[in-house]
Amino acid sequence: MRLVTWNINSVRARLSHISKFVEDFAPDILCLQETKVMDDMFPRDFFADLGFEHMAIKGQKSYHGVATLSRVPFSDQWSRDWCEKGDARHIAIKLDGGVDLHNFYVPAGGDEPDPESNDKFAHKIQFVEEMTIWSEALATPSILVGDLNIAPLEHDVWDSKKLKKVVSHTPLEREAMMELIKAHGWHDVMREFVPASEKLYSWWSYRARDWRVANKGRRLDHIWVSPELGGKAKAMEVVLDARGWEKPSDHAPVMIDFDL
């Protein structure tokens, strides 16, 4: 099973990218974040025509929004309202074989890394803490993917020292994410394929002059699995090509091949 997580920064602005990606890489399941569209305006026909007839969609107007599109049927879908904000930041499905697939869009957290003065940063930390409590009680074998908006390891960013006070790589966020990983024993699947000593990114700012040359990236997108599913992933690729297509998302797709 080929699984992809991709923050597409508006699904409607990225239809040609999705078509090309599906043509080139033939994924079985697409987990999208930042769809930026309400459910009644979601391009369902477009995905059905591409072969993704099974859809779990959770959207809202203008902001956030997640969607899991599948070629293979799934038996159940649900979402949860994290931090009681009413945001569309999570959608889950139950795959055949009893594995749950959770698709998350964690708050970015604003600019100022101080929970006292910045409500968005406080929200982000609270969100990760709720995920931690939830992870502790999670009994079902699960895959967790999405834009988690935190680059936890030194080599998940282009310069760890320079980004120490930049939201996404502050000690508070990195520690919160490590607690979350510990809470369920999540396996960081991307790092099973690229050792922690090597640079690995999934996001490059739109504001860089030449993103590929400067390569000031961050690993904000993640694929984790429950301990029972450790070793089931057979291949991983951050599809850099897609970041270079015309009018791209600022995130590259992260692709995993599973033998479930």
Add this chain to the structure above:
DNA sequence: ATGGTGGGTTCCCCA
């Protein structure tokens, strides 16, 4: 130290 780009029932907010 600053500002850079992109998307959205857009003239401001969010990333």
